[in-house]
Amino acid sequence: MHTETLALYDSVRRRPVPVVLYQPTVAVARPRLALLSHGYGGQSTAYTFLARQLVAMGYVVASVQHELPGDEPIATTGNLRETRRPNWERGVQNLLFVCQMLQQRLPRLNTGQLLLLGHSNGGDMVMLFAHEHPQLVARVISLDNRRMPLPRTRRPRILSIRSSDQVADPGVLTTAAEQRTFGITIVALPATIHNDMWDGATEAQKQEINAIEAEFLRR
Template sequence: MGPADVRLDSLALFDSARQRVVPVALYFSSGWGPKTRLKAAILSHGYGGTNTAYSCIARNLVAQGYFVASIQHELPTDEPIPTVGPPQVVRRPNWERGVQNILFVRQELRKQYPRVDFGQLLLVGHSNGGDMAMLFAQEHPALVRRVVSLDSRRMPFPRARRPRVLSLRSSDQVADPGVLPTPAEQRRFGTAVAQLPATLHNDMWDGATPAQQQEMNALIARFLAR
């Protein structure tokens, strides 16, 4: 599937309960037929990023048969993320807001796209967005089939066989103690951890080189095919 085969759309959803706009970028196959049922993927950007800056990942997911919703989690009016104090404590409200964004977007898109399966989500998140995905997976495991962490570092991974987890790890950042499952836990729960020696933490977006994008997307495609 080439770039011309991917249709792009954007929505500015409004959550009346929280009085908050939630912008969403959508990626799906332009050849989506009337009888085709697609799987749903929710993509969450890294802190300071945008929901349109991960199109290389989103397009790869479309090629794997996914309808992709990329959420803009931070708005210009939001308070900056705390930088002082234990991250798992001071950043928790930011991740909780991300969880609420994902729940809200899932609810709204289910109404608009009834032929997309939003009951078995694939969550993909970079850095802080990966922390949101991990928290969502822990709080709502019945809604999540798989999670792809692009170098998330703060929120502990689920210790369970469902959802299945793939983590792509950069060469320059390490996760906080207790975040990644131990090798024994990885074997027990089927968690996949892949080291990317030629990729930095801040390379995991559209700014990555073609070789870096190819490596990340090949690992993700292999994980989704299992």
């Protein structure tokens, strides 16, 4: 796996958008693109176990750094689905910008099969992206997002992996009937807490998460 750091800059918003790019060492004719979003307060470099597996499955992975020094802190009061929305909207704009830039840099990318992954607050970002731009996304995977409801739709296809210690807000997760209707997959991890869903997890935890994601992506 080849790793590269990109110092992208969005001149319209006057905002840096740092990206860690993971690519196969051996060239793939039409690699699919995966955009990865970290949890709040996290780093784009903290999910290499996910990136490594996705690269092995033929993806180019762009891990986006959403929070920067000097950014307003995330809201902790009020209706968090509303008060955190500006943070998620900024994340959606970051992801759209990175996708556009990578299409220019890597014309061989197959962006028609876009995969979004996000942990915690990053999971809320990617679910908002799926609500607002469903035509751009093939699959979305969240690791324990808690605020933004999963889209009730067959496209994009949805997987949400849930921790043992955090509960999603009412209406975020789908009912069993909705899962059957829309083909949505929800998997609970009884031995993994919310803050374990990154490179600091045990090898067993990382292997379990990767196995669930691989099964979902191979369907």
